[in-house]
Amino acid sequence: MTNEAQNLQLRLKQHPTGIAGPGDFECVTEAMPTPAEGELLVQTHYVGLDAALRLIVRDSDEFLFRVQPGDLVFGSIAGQVIESRNADWRVGDYVTGSLGVQRYAISTGEGLERCDIEAMPLSSWLGGYGVSGLTAYFALYEVCKPQPGQTVLVTGAAGAVGSMVGQFAKLAGARAVGQLDAATPKLADVIFDNVGGEVFDATLKRISLGGVALLCGSVSQYVAEEMQGPSNYVHLGTMRASLQGFVVYDYAERFEMAREHMSNWVKSGQLQMPEHKVKGDIDSFPEAFKELYEGANRGKMLLDIRG
Numbered sequence: 687m688t689n690e691a692q693n694l695q696l697r698l699k700q701h702p703t704g705i706a707g708p709g710d711f712e713c714v715t716e717a718m719p720t721p722a723e724g725e726l727l728v729q730t731h732y733v734g735l736d737a738a739l740r741l742i743v744r745d746s747d748e749f750l751f752r753v754q755p756g757d758l759v760f761g762s763i764a765g766q767v768i769e770s771r772n773a774d775w776r777v778g779d780y781v782t783g784s785l786g787v788q789r790y791a792i793s794t795g796e797g798l799e800r801c802d803i804e805a806m807p808l809s810s811w812l813g814g815y816g817v818s819g820l821t822a823y824f825a826l827y828e829v830c831k832p833q834p835g836q837t838v839l840v841t842g843a844a845g846a847v848g849s850m851v852g853q854f855a856k857l858a859g860a861r862a863v864g865q866l867d868a869a870t871p872k873l874a875d876v877i878f879d880n881v882g883g884e885v886f887d888a889t890l891k892r893i894s895l896g897g898v899a900l901l902c903g904s905v906s907q908y909v910a911e912e913m914q915g916p917s918n919y920v921h922l923g924t925m926r927a928s929l930q931g932f933v934v935y936d937y938a939e940r941f942e943m944a945r946e947h948m949s950n951w952v953k954s955g956q957l958q959m960p961e962h963k964v965k966g967d968i969d970s971f972p973e974a975f976k977e978l979y980e981g982a983n984r985g986k987m988l989l990d991i992r993g
């Protein structure tokens with residue numbers, strides 16, 4: 687059997703401490719999986735590097751589900767069906783889904799999305815057109831609802847979600863800022879927080895009357911041994927502002943509608959989907975994930991394993 691015909695899987699070796707790195711994962715070679723009746727075999731082209739993975743591999747229960755040492759590392763991939771024993775899927779179909787960090791995956795088709803690569807390149811289905819862009823779209827437009835002329839303060843503004851939030855805010859006629867006092871002489875009507883911790887705490891002093899602070903994520907806290915809450919929350923009370931949680935999957939039934947809007951904006955040149963691609967194989971994932979936490983990316987970080 688050649689190297690290419692084998693599966694390569696990334697498994698969690700241990701719950702990381704601090705920024706996760708190569709020592710926290712191990713690569714395991716497996717025989718090529720074979721689909722049973724009703725299943726299909728997917729070859730991975732791109733693996734998405736999602737900041738939330740660090741929360742999923744914590745030795746704690748803050749997230750919706752967890753990855754334990756020895757488990758396949760959770761990850762969203764975009765790839766192609768190379769074998770099918772399921773009438774709903776054909777060889778050659780492009781798909782995206784949570785199939786884990788591996789070269790090849792067996793699926794029943796449940797939870798998989800078919801990707802129209804005429805509409806958007808395959809990699810974008812993991813980035814702007816995928817969960818990152820959809821998170822920005824629904825959290826901003828459906829929860830924060832910025833009005834023309836208002837100020838949207840985004841933390842983690844250069845990242846996959848943050849870079850889309852800034853563009854969506856401008857499309858709504860609002861002003862998007864990614865830095866605190868210097869760039870925000872005015873108070874912020876919307877605080878879109880991806881970072882948490884001290885950064886988020888500092889933003890609360892800048893919230894406007896009746897403003898909203900959206901907890902999209904808390905990347906700084908995913909690596910912390912003990913998570914810290916904000917001490918400036920009293921400003922929320924004084925300013926009659928609200929603190930709002932958010933999970934993108936609550937909007938799954940309307941993903942298509944959001945993608946249609948995004949596609950039109952891309953075609954008219956009003957929206958870009960920034961990507962930071964790293965070439966490699968499955969064993970390049972741990973180093974790339976470390977770099978994500980060191981802030982190396984501008985836009986969605988993707989591992990391109992097409993060889």
Ligand SMILES: NC(=O)c1ccc[n+]([C@@H]2O[C@H](COP(=O)([O-])OP(=O)(O)OC[C@H]3O[C@@H](n4cnc5c(N)ncnc54)[C@H](OP(=O)(O)O)[C@@H]3O)[C@@H](O)[C@H]2O)c1
Nearest residue numbers: 736737738821845846847880903904905906932933934981
């Ligand atoms: N609620 C939902 O449904 C949902 C869905 C998807 C994602 N999210 C959240 O969205 C946020 C962004 O995720 P993403 O996948 O798009 O990642 P990302 O923003 O592309 O990458 C993470 C960024 O965080 C910054 N960062 C890392 N450690 C930091 C620290 N200690 N302090 C401040 N900044 C730090 C780095 O940028 P710099 O160092 O350059 O600032 C890095 O580029 C995460 O909090 C994630 O959990 C939420």
